[in-house]
Amino acid sequence: MKVKATASPYLLWMALFIIIPLGLVAYFSVTDRLGNFSLENYRASLAYSPVIFNSIWLAIIATVICLILAYPLAYNFSRKSANHQRTLILLIMLPMWMNFLLRTYAWMTLLENNGLINRFFGLFGLGPFEMINTSGAVVLGMVYNYLPFMILPLYSVMTKIDHSLIEAAQDLGCNSIQVLKNVIIPLSMPGVTTGVTMVFVPAVSTFVISRMLGGGSNMLIGDLIEMQFLGNAYNPNLGSALSMVLMVIILICMALTNMFEGVEEKEGMLL
Amino acid sequence: MHKNTLISLKNISVEFDGEKILNGINLDINDKEFVTLLGPSGCGKTTTLRIIGGFIDPDQGDVFFDGVRLNGVPPYKRHINTVFQRYALFPHLNVYENIEFGLKINKKLPESERKALVKEMLALVNLKGFELRKVTQLSGGQQQRVAIARALVNHPRVLLLDEPLGALDLKLRKEMQIELKRIQQRLNITFIYVTHDQEEALTMSDRVIVMKDGNILQIGSPTDIYNEPVNAFVADFIGESNILDGIMHEDYLVEFAGKKLECVDFGFAKKEAVDVVIRPEDWKISASEQGQFSAIVDSIIFKGVHWEIIAKHDDLSFMIHTTQKYEVGTSIGMSVVPEDIHIMHKMPPEGDSKQEEEA
Structure with missing residues (x-):
C-alpha cells in the first residue's frame, strides 16, 4: 500500500507518541530494575487480581447504569424538533465544560459524612449515612462523569433512524414496545457499542474517581498503576506490567462488544 | 352508505401550524377498487392517505372502515398496509426477513406457513431467489417490489401506496404500473394510490379523485375525468x-x-x-x-x-x-x-x- 506524502506528519506523530512509548512500556514490563529479562512483574501482578476484578466489576456496573439511563434519554432527544435537540444536547455537554477534578470534588462535598446530603437528612433526625468512601460512590462518580459519552453516540445513531421505518413497523402491526424491540434497538446497536466502549474504557482505568470518592478501601487498577509510577510504591516495571494487563483486558472487552455488534448488521451506521 | 363502501371519510379537516391541509373532504372508497388520489404537491393527497393509514388523526370529521369508526385506532390495529414513498425497508433485515416482518409480529403462524406465504409473495412480485439479499444491495425497482410484498403478505383489505413509483425511471415506472394493476386484480383487494402523475392515475385507476388545496375537485373514472373535466384546473392537470x-x-x-x-x-x-x-x-x-x-x-x-x-x-x-x-x-x-x-x-x-x- 502506498502511503501519501501528506500522511507523513501523522505517521511521525504516531511513531513518536504511540508506538515508541508502547514499546517502552512493553519493554519495562518484562525487565527487572536492573534491566534483565524477567517475568517476575507479571507474576507479581497476579497478586493484585482482586483489585483488577473489582475494577472490571465497578466499570461494568457503571456502564450498564449509563446505558439504562442514556438509552431512553437519547431516544427522546432524537424525536424532538431540531431546535429542542440542540438545546438538550447543549445541556448534556454543559457539565463537561467544567474541570473533571472540580466536578468530582463537588461530589465529595455532597457525599461526605458532614456533607450537604447528610446535613439535609440530619434535619429529619436521619443518618448520617455512610456514602463517601464506598464502592457505590465510585460507581456514582463514574456514571456522573461518563454519562455524556454514552448519550452522544446513542443520540447520533438514533437521529439517523428514518421516521418512516418506525411508521412502517407500526403499519405492519408493531405496538410501541415491538417497534422498540424490532426496529429501534437493532438499528441503534452501533451507538450502543460505541457508547459502551467510551464509558467502559475510561471507567475501568480511572484512578481519580476511586481515589476521591472511594477512599483507600476501593483501590482500582488505575490507582495501582499510578502508585507504581508516582506513589510510594515506586516500581515502574510492575506498573508497566499492570498497564499491559489493563490494555489486554480493554482489548478483550472491545473485541467482545464488536463481536456483539457483528451479529447485528452494520448497515445501521450507514443510514 | 353505498353497499360496497369499504372506507368512508366524512367531513375531514386537518390543520398543521394553523394552515388548512384538508377542508372538510368527503370520500367513499369501494371495496376492491383501485382508487387514485391525484393532485399537485400540497393538495392534501398524502395527508388523506395518512389519515386512512392511521398516522394522522383528523382535527374534525370521521373515518369509517367497513362501517366502524376508526378515529384514534392506531396503525397497528388497522387491516390496512402501506407502501411508503421511499419504501422504508428495514436495513438490518434481508429481503426474506423484511417480508416476514408483519407475519412474525401479528400472528402466531408456524414457521413453515410463514415461509410458504413469503415464498408466495416473492413469486407474486417476481423476486424468487432474492431471499437472502440485503435490501441495501437491491435496485430501486427491486426495493419497490420488496416493499409491496412486505405489505401484501399480511393480506390487508386495503393497500395504501404513497407515490411508490416516484423514484423509478420512466420505463421501470411503466412496467410497475402494469404490474401493480395486475397484482390488484389478482388479489382482488382495494388499492388507494397517491400520485401527482396524471398519466399514472389514468393508466391504473378504476376511479380518480382530483384534489387541490385540500379540496376534492372531481371524482370519476379516468375517461370521465379526461373527457368531462369539471373545470379548467382539472382539464389542465389531466393532460x-x-x-x-x-x-x-x-x-x-x-x-x-x-x-x-x-x-x-x-x-x-x-x-x-x-x-x-x-x-x-x-x-x-x-x-x-x-x-x-x-x-x-x-x-x-x-x-x-x-x-x-x-x-x-x-x-x-x-x-x-x-x-x-x-x-x-x-x-x-x-x-x-x-x-x-x-x-x-x-x-x-x-x-x-x-x-x-x-x-
Missing part, C-alpha cells in the same frame, strides 16, 4: 389543454376567439363568461381558408408519437397535436367538432390558498 375565455350566448352556442360555434353544452346563464377547454389532439388541421380559425404555425416540436404545434391566431396561442409536420410560418386552418368543445364554469377566484410542498 394538456387549450383553455380559452369564452361567452355562452345560449344553450349550444358559445363564442371564443372571435367566433360563435355550435357546442353540446347547455344549462349556463345567458352571456355567462366561461372557460372553453379544447384538447390539443382534437384540433383538425386543414388548408388555411377551410378551417374555423386560421392561424400561423409559430413553433413545432417533435414528441415521438406526434408533433406539437403552437399556432398563433391574432393574440391567442393554440396547442395542436398532429401526426403531420408543418413548417414554421405556414398558414393553417383549424377546426374542432362540437363534441370536443368543453365548456366549464369559471373557477371561483383563487383565495389565499398557497401551494406548498407536502411535508
Whole structure:
C-alpha cells in the first residue's frame, strides 16, 4: 500500500507518541530494575487480581447504569424538533465544560459524612449515612462523569433512524414496545457499542474517581498503576506490567462488544 | 352508505401550524377498487392517505372502515398496509426477513406457513431467489417490489401506496404500473394510490379523485375525468389543454376567439363568461381558408408519437397535436367538432390558498 506524502506528519506523530512509548512500556514490563529479562512483574501482578476484578466489576456496573439511563434519554432527544435537540444536547455537554477534578470534588462535598446530603437528612433526625468512601460512590462518580459519552453516540445513531421505518413497523402491526424491540434497538446497536466502549474504557482505568470518592478501601487498577509510577510504591516495571494487563483486558472487552455488534448488521451506521 | 363502501371519510379537516391541509373532504372508497388520489404537491393527497393509514388523526370529521369508526385506532390495529414513498425497508433485515416482518409480529403462524406465504409473495412480485439479499444491495425497482410484498403478505383489505413509483425511471415506472394493476386484480383487494402523475392515475385507476388545496375537485373514472373535466384546473392537470375565455350566448352556442360555434353544452346563464377547454389532439388541421380559425404555425416540436404545434391566431396561442409536420410560418386552418368543445364554469377566484410542498 502506498502511503501519501501528506500522511507523513501523522505517521511521525504516531511513531513518536504511540508506538515508541508502547514499546517502552512493553519493554519495562518484562525487565527487572536492573534491566534483565524477567517475568517476575507479571507474576507479581497476579497478586493484585482482586483489585483488577473489582475494577472490571465497578466499570461494568457503571456502564450498564449509563446505558439504562442514556438509552431512553437519547431516544427522546432524537424525536424532538431540531431546535429542542440542540438545546438538550447543549445541556448534556454543559457539565463537561467544567474541570473533571472540580466536578468530582463537588461530589465529595455532597457525599461526605458532614456533607450537604447528610446535613439535609440530619434535619429529619436521619443518618448520617455512610456514602463517601464506598464502592457505590465510585460507581456514582463514574456514571456522573461518563454519562455524556454514552448519550452522544446513542443520540447520533438514533437521529439517523428514518421516521418512516418506525411508521412502517407500526403499519405492519408493531405496538410501541415491538417497534422498540424490532426496529429501534437493532438499528441503534452501533451507538450502543460505541457508547459502551467510551464509558467502559475510561471507567475501568480511572484512578481519580476511586481515589476521591472511594477512599483507600476501593483501590482500582488505575490507582495501582499510578502508585507504581508516582506513589510510594515506586516500581515502574510492575506498573508497566499492570498497564499491559489493563490494555489486554480493554482489548478483550472491545473485541467482545464488536463481536456483539457483528451479529447485528452494520448497515445501521450507514443510514 | 353505498353497499360496497369499504372506507368512508366524512367531513375531514386537518390543520398543521394553523394552515388548512384538508377542508372538510368527503370520500367513499369501494371495496376492491383501485382508487387514485391525484393532485399537485400540497393538495392534501398524502395527508388523506395518512389519515386512512392511521398516522394522522383528523382535527374534525370521521373515518369509517367497513362501517366502524376508526378515529384514534392506531396503525397497528388497522387491516390496512402501506407502501411508503421511499419504501422504508428495514436495513438490518434481508429481503426474506423484511417480508416476514408483519407475519412474525401479528400472528402466531408456524414457521413453515410463514415461509410458504413469503415464498408466495416473492413469486407474486417476481423476486424468487432474492431471499437472502440485503435490501441495501437491491435496485430501486427491486426495493419497490420488496416493499409491496412486505405489505401484501399480511393480506390487508386495503393497500395504501404513497407515490411508490416516484423514484423509478420512466420505463421501470411503466412496467410497475402494469404490474401493480395486475397484482390488484389478482388479489382482488382495494388499492388507494397517491400520485401527482396524471398519466399514472389514468393508466391504473378504476376511479380518480382530483384534489387541490385540500379540496376534492372531481371524482370519476379516468375517461370521465379526461373527457368531462369539471373545470379548467382539472382539464389542465389531466393532460394538456387549450383553455380559452369564452361567452355562452345560449344553450349550444358559445363564442371564443372571435367566433360563435355550435357546442353540446347547455344549462349556463345567458352571456355567462366561461372557460372553453379544447384538447390539443382534437384540433383538425386543414388548408388555411377551410378551417374555423386560421392561424400561423409559430413553433413545432417533435414528441415521438406526434408533433406539437403552437399556432398563433391574432393574440391567442393554440396547442395542436398532429401526426403531420408543418413548417414554421405556414398558414393553417383549424377546426374542432362540437363534441370536443368543453365548456366549464369559471373557477371561483383563487383565495389565499398557497401551494406548498407536502411535508
